[in-house]
Amino acid sequence: MYVGIDFHKRNTYVTRMDEEGNIMKQENLKNDPDALEDFVNSLSKEDQVVLEATGNWYYFYELVEEKALSITLSHPAKTKAIASARIKTDKIDSAMLAHLLRTNLIPASYIPERKIRDVKEILRYRASLVSIRTGLMNRVHSLLSKNGIVCPYSHIFGKKATLWLLSLSLRPYYRKALDGYLHLATTLKEEIIQVEKEIKRLAEEDKRTSLLMSMPGISYYSALLILSEIGEIKRFPSAGCLCSYAGLVPSVYSSGGVTRTGRITKTGSTCLRWILNENAMHAIKGSYRFEALYRRVTYRSGKNAAKTAVARKMLVCIYHMLTRGEPFKDITPKSKGKRTRAGKLGGVIV
Secondary structure, X not given: OEEEEEEOOOEEEEEEEOOOOOEEEEEEEEOOHHHHHHHHHOOXXXXXEEEEOOOOHHHHHHHHHHOOOEEEEEOHHHHHHHOOOOOOOHHHHHHHHHHHHHOOOOOEOOOOOHHHHHHHHHHHXXXXXXHHHHHHHHHHHHHHHHOOOOOOOOOOOOHHHHHHHHHOOOOHHHHHHHHHHHHHHHHHHHHXXXXXXXXXXXXXXXXXXXXXXXXXXXXXXXXXXXXHHHOOHHHOOOHHHHHHHOOOOEEEEEEOOEXXXXXXXXXXXXXXXXXXXXXXXXXXHHOHHHHHHHHHHHHHHOHHHHHHHHHHHHHHHHHXXXXXXXXXXXXXXXXXXXXXXXXXXXXXXX
């Protein structure tokens, strides 16, 4: 049987199809743990299951995975391109997934092993905590602005800034709100510290993190995030394919013999692209290779394009570092003061 699963938050629509494309059974299941487990237990070892990747695919995928059954995770955007329909229902979607699986046309998504998936979760948890803390900072600045107060400190939740905030004389409801924000900030700080300790421990267990940390701008957190997002490096035949996976390659429009390139695609791993862009400016300060590239592209296309170019170059270097098992090797200026294509920017073309 070929089993198409249209998995949603509250219910799941299932289509069972035989090898000739005949629909044998269709049913609508409630997303109750017992009901879903009974359904998975009804499947045989010969059945093939396809599940579309949605925000909550983890639970059902791991339920089938634990039973050692064959399951494919469908890439939603590519599946839509193949099987777009004017009329869209859960019943049609599950049947179409089963048809595509039967004809071997499912564009499958890459699924790393469970250990890597768990590492990704704690890394994203830490990122969410930092995002919440940033939101609290913005709310405190807004509260101060309503009272005509400007914070004299760069980090509003730092030790000196916290003492200053506690000493402010505000009307009762503003004081209560500010004290609440400070209490939440303290709790978040403690949780972030504990999470970072666990992340550091995980990073020390993986020898590849020390390899990536040889590149300027990459910490143990960045290294572990990059490794978890890439997964198995051997699945990428070239550095260009890895850059495409991160959405750091330019889009291409070609028709009638005319080819032009546009902005980067921004498709693939959002987290991988984000962390590389975050680390790009730190890498520029610590590496002549990246600094020369940044200056050259800035002269031609501006700072934003230069930052993206550095992020892409970092990923190319990371690909070769992981495939060869070698640390980062920087270049040195061979002709200080020599003119380059970027103008009077001493150094070599990278």
